[in-house]
Amino acid sequence: MDEELPKEFDLVVVGTGFTESAVAAAASRIGKTVLHVDPNDFYGSCWASFNLENFQSFLSNNIKTETNDIAYTKQIWYIPAEETDTVTETETSSTNEDDWTQTKVLKSSRKFNIDLTPKLLFSAGKLVDLLVSSNICRYAEFRAIDRISTLYGGELLNVPCSRTDVFNTKDLSIVEKRLLMKLLTSCMNFDDKSEEFAKYQDKTFLEYLKANKLTEKIIHCVMNSIAMCNERTTLNEGVEKMKSYLQSLGRYGNSPFLFPMYGCGEIPQCFCRLCAVFGGTYCLKRKVNVVSTKEDAITLQVDGHILDAKHLVVSSGSLPVGVFPSNCLAEGQQRCGNLARGVFISSTPIGNEDQNSGGGGVNVIRLIDSLDTTRGAILLQLSHYSGTCPKGLYLIHITAEAVSNDPEADLEPFAKQIFNPDLQGAPKLLFAAYFLTKRCKVCQQNQTDSTKLVPRLLSTCGPFFEIDYDSSIQNAKNMFEKIYPNESFLPRAPDPEEIIIGDEDPVALAEHTLAEDLKAQMHELEDSMESMDVGESDGQVGVDT
Structure with a gap:
């Protein structure tokens, strides 16, 4: 220092x-x-x-001190180290049909950007507004996520994001499309004093959906992929979550979410x-x-x-x-941490080719624990278009609230839904890592x-x-x-061209710079003329400067 x-x-x-x-x-x-x-x-x-290499080293080394934020880590390879190597029977799965080896994956280590804490940004959310209002957005770039999916009846369904998606989707019937559009319109015009909502103020959001005679499939899509809530969520909270989703649609594309390039x-x-x-x-x-x-x-x-x-x-x-x-x-205040985290590398994306148009991009799925429907997990699938993994490989993050000190056990109810061989389009797993983000002191x-x-x-x-x-x-x-109770939190920062040094007038400064440039050019011309060999014998005269 x-x-x-x-x-x-x-x-x-x-x-x-x-x-x-x-x-x-x-x-x-x-x-x-x-x-x-x-x-x-x-x-x-x-x-x-x-x-990838630094991620593995971080998990291996970071658990040695009690002051760190990460604990209880585990790493598993499902492929051999070299082409001639074999894995044990307990590690063998259908994923070994690929020609991937640990050495081959690690050769592309620097093309990975593996997040310890992956998140999305609502296009009209607080962070996007803060990045724009403070002018910090100039330091990063983002891409809209490609699709929002859900598991329903053992199948992977794409959840429509916009009015166009609702009417184009093949996963909903005509009646279901109309019911969904009616619900979305009602939530956008939500008023808890209106007759439609007033009688449900002491009810849950799920009870409100059922009272509107929505089909089980629509309720599933709304609860898990739009409002992203559970059966205990109140009506007001559920509608506010819906509005956050709907208000972000169309701001930066068809999707309500953004993901930062490179993680x-x-x-x-x-x-x-x-x-x-x-x-x-x-x-x-x-x-x-x-x-x-x-x-x-x-x-x-x-x-x-x-x-x-x-x-x-x-x-x-x-x-x-x-x-x-x-x-x-x-x-009673909300507490941070105690997050069970899983990081997975696969050689195929989740779902079929139609569900991964454009290479997969960034996809999000909310998963529900079948034994405890109040527990949910967020899954993000990232392709090389996100700048987080090499072409031909996919990075999958699963995050849930921890209920024990074993993140692998906490994530098992969610991971087995995605990596289930019986699921059509189940990804072929190459690597898995588990760790726990600890609660702060x-x-x-x-x-x-x-x-x-x-x-x-x-x-x-x-x-x-x-x-x-x-x-x-x-x-x-x-x-x-x-x-700093009397100060503004992150006011807008000026662009470089807006910065004026001292009390100088930017117009006068530009004129001064131009004059200095012209003067310098005249001096160069004078020097070149003086170096020339000029005489009177050829009728030339010297230049009077």
Whole structure:
């Protein structure tokens, strides 16, 4: 670390995950001095993306310390290491019909971008609005997802996204299409005081759907692929989820969802770039220890360097041992983490060729535990068009709330539905990895001795179980507003051409630059004329300059 590093900062942020990076960017944007450090040698923390080899190394090495956000990992290859190798009977499956080997897959390691925390963005959601309003969107690119699917009656169905899809789909009858369109229209015009909805205010969303005499297939599609809710979801909550879906249709294409090219690990880095543009200082592979607390600052030790910070924001996995943040959650608040994660590589996509037009792109499926219908999982299938895997291979993510310390067991009810050989178009599995995203320390504790709390120290939450980033954005805003209650959270950043240095008039500056260029050209012309051998014998005269 540079010896000239300032001894005081307005804000020190530890961890480069989504929430921490958003707080750092917001503080830097309003002119605060920010030091952003990470004990890891990569950006993103538990929101990062890795190539395949680094992903395997991360899972193998990251579980050795209790302070990390990832735990209980397992990796399985379903193909031989080399062409001459064989696998044991327990590892053998129909996937071995391919000519893929571990060596062949690993040769394309750098073409993988494997997310620890994969998510989608509603096209009209909070993150898209924030990226646009803050002008951070210039640092990333996105693609609309290609299709939304659901498993119904042992078959994979494409769920229509728009009015055109509804009338073109072959999976619904004419009567079902009309019923679905009527429901979508009603939800878009939702008013809880209207006669249609008022009598269902104490009912669940499922009860409302059944009362409208919708078919079982439509109810399944609405609950699992549009509202993405369960049988306990209230009417108001279910309709709001429907509206979020419907309001995002047509904004950036036919789909309501966007996916960041090259993986979700790009999103935290976008906020880091903005922070750096406005003066934030970045240091990776740096640990932070709290030395002492004062009335107006916290004294920190950063790899031997002592400095003061007016405020300290730390990711839960980076909290120093024995240090408790001052933002303990009250009982009953939504808690982050404890997510069971599965990452799979297959040589074929889910479904048949018609269901993967354009190479598969990005597809999403919501799965339901048949034994506990209140439990759901989000599945994302990514092809090489998403920039996350090589051509000819598919990356499949499954995420669910954990109910134990065994992520493989927690995901089994969902994985067996997709990787079931009896399913038409079941993908051929080459590799699987399981891990657990742990709950943050703030969410773990219900009550903490107030004498242990460190003032001016706030801890961010980890990823929440949600398809978008809404809860994490709110977490970042809460952190920022506690520190800077009278400031705007991430106002628009100017484009480079809009930046004026000092009080200079950009028009006058352009004219000045042009004059300087002309002057320089005249000097070059004079020098070239003086170097010429001119005399009076040939009738030429010198040039009077």
